[in-house]
Amino acid sequence: MNSNKTIAFVGLGSMGLPMAQNLVKAGHSVRGFDMRTEAMDTLAAAGGVRAESVQVACRGADILVLMVVNADQARTVLIDAGALAALPEGAHVCLMATCPPDAVKRLSEEVAADGKVLVDAPVSGGVVGAKAGTLTIMVGAPKPSYDAVASVLRTMGDKLYHCGPEQGQGAVVKAINQLLCGVHLAAAGEALALGQKAGVDTATLLEIVSGSAASSWMLKDRGSRMLMEEPPVTSAVDIFVKDLGIALAAGRSVNMGLPLAAAAHQVFLSESGSGNGLADDSQVIAAYRRLNGIS
Numbered sequence: 165m166n167s168n169k170t171i172a173f174v175g176l177g178s179m180g181l182p183m184a185q186n187l188v189k190a191g192h193s194v195r196g197f198d199m200r201t202e203a204m205d206t207l208a209a210a211g212g213v214r215a216e217s218v219q220v221a222c223r224g225a226d227i228l229v230l231m232v233v234n235a236d237q238a239r240t241v242l243i244d245a246g247a248l249a250a251l252p253e254g255a256h257v258c259l260m261a262t263c264p265p266d267a268v269k270r271l272s273e274e275v276a277a278d279g280k281v282l283v284d285a286p287v288s289g290g291v292v293g294a295k296a297g298t299l300t301i302m303v304g305a306p307k308p309s310y311d312a313v314a315s316v317l318r319t320m321g322d323k324l325y326h327c328g329p330e331q332g333q334g335a336v337v338k339a340i341n342q343l344l345c346g347v348h349l350a351a352a353g354e355a356l357a358l359g360q361k362a363g364v365d366t367a368t369l370l371e372i373v374s375g376s377a378a379s380s381w382m383l384k385d386r387g388s389r390m391l392m393e394e395p396p397v398t399s400a401v402d403i404f405v406k407d408l409g410i411a412l413a414a415g416r417s418v419n420m421g422l423p424l425a426a427a428a429h430q431v432f433l434s435e436s437g438s439g440n441g442l443a444d445d446s447q448v449i450a451a452y453r454r455l456n457g458i459s
Contacts, residue, residue, distance in 0.1 A: 168192050169316055172221035172228045172251075173212075174241050175261075176203035179287075179294040180231035183260075183320045185210045186297045187229075190319040195221040222250035227316055228257045234406070235267035242275065253279045256313050260285050260301075262406070264413045265332040265339065268304070272331035281309045284331040285317060286338035290399060298322045302341075304333030339414040342407035343425045348382040349404065350428035353449035355383075356390050361458050366391055389446035401448060402441040404432045 168191045173184040176198035187194045188211045195215040196207040208214040215221035230238050242248045272282040284304035293299040299321030303310050310326050317324050327337045359369040370387045389395035408429035415422040435451040
């Protein structure tokens with residue numbers, strides 16, 4: 165039996181485009197749509213189909229992959245742009261953006277009311293993981309729906325987890341992942357800024373703590389960029405403003421206080437509010453430098 169699918173893919177950004185290209189390489193028929201025509205042209209050059217609209221991409225598709233910025237954009241694509249109406253009965257909508265769990269639940273209800281199924285499937289791994297097909301994908305959906313899309317998701321990520329039978333449970337796991345990443349990153353910035361204020365050699369400090377029990381993945385990945393004057397941007401400060409906000413919303417939804425996440429969120433907000441929201445997220449260290457008069 166032919167396992168290849170017809171896939172509508174909306175959101176061909178820095179992660180979405182390589183994800184869609186990996187689907188094409190696996191033999192799926194991929195119809196891509198993005199507001200940037202150059203992104204669609206790149207997908208077409210790789211063997212995908214350049215859709216002239218969201219509705220054209222979705223007609224007859226087995227699966228719609230949404231790799232958009234947030235839940236509001238997802239709803240705009242589904243409702244306002246007509247994706248939901250264009251999809252055939254029983255089609256699956258894979259929402260792969262990082263969204264608040266409550267928003268995912270509301271979207272899933274709207275999708276279900278139209279005879280389709282939303283699969284909550286946020287990802288972690290960044291552009292590097294998207295290109296390599298090594299993303300971590302956290303799925304919240306009934307088991308039959310998970311099984312229906314699992315082979316397609318495995319083309320984009322080699323670490324696929326069924327986090328629970330309800331839409332929104334994948335979003336909760338992603339929010340917790342981002343909570344830890346944000347807190348670890350803010351703590352790394354605080355530690356290295358303290359070293360700088362105290363006058364120790366920060367490169368030596370970084371080498372020592374990176375190889376000790378004090379280390380974290382975020383410290384080892386971002387620490388060297390914290391010490392650069394103008395590091396390349398791999399993920400922006402504003403991403404953690406958004407994602408830690410989602411983590412805090414997840415906490416509120418279950419009436420749970422998250423004081424460390426809140427403190428980290430304030431540090432990222434401070435850096436964004438200083439005009440550096442588009443800077444590399446390692447530059448959260450600059451918020452500590454300003455706070456403590458470190459030049």
